[in-house]
Amino acid sequence: MNYTRFKILLVLSITLALMAVVIRAIWQIVxxxxxxxxxxxIPLILALLGGNAxxxxxxxxxxxxxxxxxxxxxxxxxTAGLVAGVKHYINYIPSPEAALLxxxxxxxxxxxxxxxxxxxLLWLLWSFWKRGKIT
Numbered sequence: 493m494n495y496t497r498f499k500i501l502l503v504l505s506i507t508l509a510l511m512a513v514v515i516r517a518i519w520q521i522v523x524x525x526x527x528x529x530x531x532x533x534i535p536l537i538l539a540l541l542g543g544n545a546x547x548x549x550x551x552x553x554x555x556x557x558x559x560x561x562x563x564x565x566x567x568x569x570x571t572a573g574l575v576a577g578v579k580h581y582i583n584y585i586p587s588p589e590a591a592l593l594x595x596x597x598x599x600x601x602x603x604x605x606x607x608x609x610x611x612x613l614l615w616l617l618w619s620f621w622k623r624g625k626i627t
Contacts, residue, residue, distance in 0.1 A: 502612050503548045509605030510544045512598040519594065563617055563626055574610045577603060 517533045517540070581603045584590050590599065620626045 498612060498616060499551045501608065502551045505605045505608030505612060506547050506551075507544055507605075508608065509602050510540050512601035512605070514540050515594070515601075516598050560626055563621075567613070567617060570610055570613055574606055577606050 514537055517537050521529055521533050581599055584599055585596060590596050617626070
């Protein structure tokens, strides 16, 4: 089976979520342009972009997960993270902190990226289990 589409969708989902964080970091620099802000957020932006490149590399050269308890633990961790993220999103959107449209766009990018990554993870784990690669 060719996993190229999966890999592209995985990198796209991760990039969506990281793009939201990068936009927020740039917004912070523009909003409060002090030396301390730039010292904190410029390395953060570079680290996020480098992390995205690293995750893209891992997506095209994945390590095989073969232990069922590890797979179950990872799935539970991602499920808990997604539930917490969606709950925060539902509480955040109507709140006064999300008055600006850019705040809602960033929050939506993070949730969409997270849901995409979660669905791709479930699909990947199911296909590995179906092929007998997870024992």
